[in-house]
Amino acid sequence: MTVTLKDVATLAGVSVKTVSNVVNGYAFVKPENRRRVEEALAATGYRPNVGARNLRRGRTGFLALMVPELSIPYFGELAGLVITAAQKRGWSVLIEQTQGTRSRERETLFSLGPHLVDGALVHPEALEAADFPSPGEIPLVMLGEHAVDVPIDHVAIDNVLAAQTAVSHLASLGRTRIAAIGRNPARGTSSQRLAGYRSGLSAAGLSYSDELVAPAEKWHRSVGAAAMRSLLALPSPPDAVFCFNDLLAIGALRAVAELGLRVPEDVAIVGFDNNEESAFSLPSLTTIAPDKMALAEAAIDLVHRRITGEKTLPAQDIQTPFALEIRESTRG
Amino acid sequence: MTVTLKDVATLAGVSVKTVSNVVNGYAFVKPENRRRVEEALAATGYRPNVGARNLRRGRTGFLALMVPELSIPYFGELAGLVITAAQKRGWSVLIEQTQGTRSRERETLFSLGPHLVDGALVHPEALEAADFPSPGEIPLVMLGEHAVDVPIDHVAIDNVLAAQTAVSHLASLGRTRIAAIGRNPARGTSSQRLAGYRSGLSAAGLSYSDELVAPAEKWHRSVGAAAMRSLLALPSPPDAVFCFNDLLAIGALRAVAELGLRVPEDVAIVGFDNNEESAFSLPSLTTIAPDKMALAEAAIDLVHRRITGEKTLPAQDIQTPFALEIRESTRG
DNA sequence: GTGAAAGCGCTAACAG
DNA sequence: CTGTTAGCGCTTTCAC
Numbered sequence: 001m002t003v004t005l006k007d008v009a010t011l012a013g014v015s016v017k018t019v020s021n022v023v024n025g026y027a028f029v030k031p032e033n034r035r036r037v038e039e040a041l042a043a044t045g046y047r048p049n050v051g052a053r054n055l056r057r058g059r060t061g062f063l064a065l066m067v068p069e070l071s072i073p074y075f076g077e078l079a080g081l082v083i084t085a086a087q088k089r090g091w092s093v094l095i096e097q098t099q100g101t102r103s104r105e106r107e108t109l110f111s112l113g114p115h116l117v118d119g120a121l122v123h124p125e126a127l128e129a130a131d132f133p134s135p136g137e138i139p140l141v142m143l144g145e146h147a148v149d150v151p152i153d154h155v156a157i158d159n160v161l162a163a164q165t166a167v168s169h170l171a172s173l174g175r176t177r178i179a180a181i182g183r184n185p186a187r188g189t190s191s192q193r194l195a196g197y198r199s200g201l202s203a204a205g206l207s208y209s210d211e212l213v214a215p216a217e218k219w220h221r222s223v224g225a226a227a228m229r230s231l232l233a234l235p236s237p238p239d240a241v242f243c244f245n246d247l248l249a250i251g252a253l254r255a256v257a258e259l260g261l262r263v264p265e266d267v268a269i270v271g272f273d274n275n276e277e278s279a280f281s282l283p284s285l286t287t288i289a290p291d292k293m294a295l296a297e298a299a300i301d302l303v304h305r306r307i308t309g310e311k312t313l314p315a316q317d318i319q320t321p322f323a324l325e326i327r328e329s330t331r332g
Numbered sequence: 333m334t335v336t337l338k339d340v341a342t343l344a345g346v347s348v349k350t351v352s353n354v355v356n357g358y359a360f361v362k363p364e365n366r367r368r369v370e371e372a373l374a375a376t377g378y379r380p381n382v383g384a385r386n387l388r389r390g391r392t393g394f395l396a397l398m399v400p401e402l403s404i405p406y407f408g409e410l411a412g413l414v415i416t417a418a419q420k421r422g423w424s425v426l427i428e429q430t431q432g433t434r435s436r437e438r439e440t441l442f443s444l445g446p447h448l449v450d451g452a453l454v455h456p457e458a459l460e461a462a463d464f465p466s467p468g469e470i471p472l473v474m475l476g477e478h479a480v481d482v483p484i485d486h487v488a489i490d491n492v493l494a495a496q497t498a499v500s501h502l503a504s505l506g507r508t509r510i511a512a513i514g515r516n517p518a519r520g521t522s523s524q525r526l527a528g529y530r531s532g533l534s535a536a537g538l539s540y541s542d543e544l545v546a547p548a549e550k551w552h553r554s555v556g557a558a559a560m561r562s563l564l565a566l567p568s569p570p571d572a573v574f575c576f577n578d579l580l581a582i583g584a585l586r587a588v589a590e591l592g593l594r595v596p597e598d599v600a601i602v603g604f605d606n607n608e609e610s611a612f613s614l615p616s617l618t619t620i621a622p623d624k625m626a627l628a629e630a631a632i633d634l635v636h637r638r639i640t641g642e643k644t645l646p647a648q649d650i651q652t653p654f655a656l657e658i659r660e661s662t663r664g
Numbered sequence: 665g666t667g668a669a670a671g672c673g674c675t676a677a678c679a680g
Numbered sequence: 681c682t683g684t685t686a687g688c689g690c691t692t693t694c695a696c
Contacts, residue, residue, distance in 0.1 A: 015683045049447040051387045052673035055688050076408025092426050115381040221612045280553045282614045347667045384689035
């Protein structure tokens, strides 16, 4: 059935070694033999058995990417970039979804045997330090928030600074009651963005008020809408809102519109992530735009370095760039 | 180092066969031996080498999913569902992106060796009949449009009927100049939706006019906006538009707003795909909602049946349900 | 019930 | 430069 190296060798009248040499692009093969092997290769339609090759080489050719959910635009976009970056290095990417629950995250991390994948990029949401496998397992790179203090490679943007940038922008517009949507003590990212929000406020000489910070269990559009409604129902409602991600902001946009108010005139809104849809919402959304490609490439680069050698390097903490993308939702 | 079956056997004082039996849940093992093996297993933290096992068994435990781009919401959502469905059957999913180009699609299809994955779900965009591998390779299931006539399993919604439903809905609102956005001769999906558009028109007693059908190379938001602008610049502009996907429709929404017109009063708009964002656009988007979960599960089910036995079954053509989701963009 | 041994397809010494 | 050979870690006859 499937044609093996041996079959090709027999047909070409050479040894498997020679065929292997040709297949693997080894330079020193007698032209005559090379020709015959190549003919046999073409005639049989030989395809290497990747599994066997990897078994022998001690690597699998796979990388795992663990994310909460691919249907969330940020992760869909990120995953696409990761796959592209990985492919350039010859890896195929296996995707695992966790729904952001700690139990699924633990399970996934544990199931990533040393034989299934060569390394993994993980974007944890709820994981705690104790959940991480003992070092010495496969190379792991954390994406996004460094929720917990573990000595593991990590790449992300400076969330605190980014959040602060967003809030400063709002303040520079003359807004004085700047709210936030997305508080969630269980998520590391939330704490960081909250910290940035607070320092943005104080940098602008504005005082922090608890009632202006709306919680959000899930950072989805519907939650953003609900949160915005409750903020607008306040005795003195906000004149600007910093949403911890774009989905919340999209929801907020809708809530404002439903109440007959205008963005940005009545309420200015800033999001976070720069999902593709944010450039097309009505109004389009000012947002923090992380350089997702840089993020993906840095992560792949890191895992690549870990796999090929540099085992002993101390855990890296890489920051990738971001920018404030100013659009209609904060433009007079 | 990594602990192997043999290590466990040595430690437990039995043969590899016995350990293998225990690991694989073989029933007839002397209790005493089972206990000792289990202890050794726990003590060493043994993890089976999936690659080696698969090499032996002749399967890999992987499924490939080929899509144009994960950053496109429809594919992000679909991929998420496919991964979930595959996981229930014990498969991990490998994602390959093609950017919708024929060359990348061919390459991908070709690289899907019989050893890399047990089967593949492919969503081709530009592939032609000649590009398909000779039957007898790994099980392949096509998702989405049956662009070409090849005897390969296929699951999709009835695109023609769905498009017709969308157009009929627009006609039922009393609209008489119903345009379409998304013509692209190179894409099978486009032809089908165009056919549905035409039959929807004629069912409503409306005549077809070429000038009302806007081409779209890529079905992206910006293209939808541009197409809408040119339609609105027509001497007698449309009063309704059927967009071949939601992204085009989102772009169209923006173009209408920029010209100071209103949706649905001046132009009613219908999309296709029911991306999550469509429920939150302003106005929210009426759209054809394919049952994506049914699609994913039918596809996984099919590939599962192919892999486990039913090789000789003739190529299946499965239709999954869809619904017209009526929202603000067509609601007075 | 369990051990010994063969071998899945491939690569990497090691001769020659 | 090329053939032979020994495994990678696992499952699976086939004896015992």
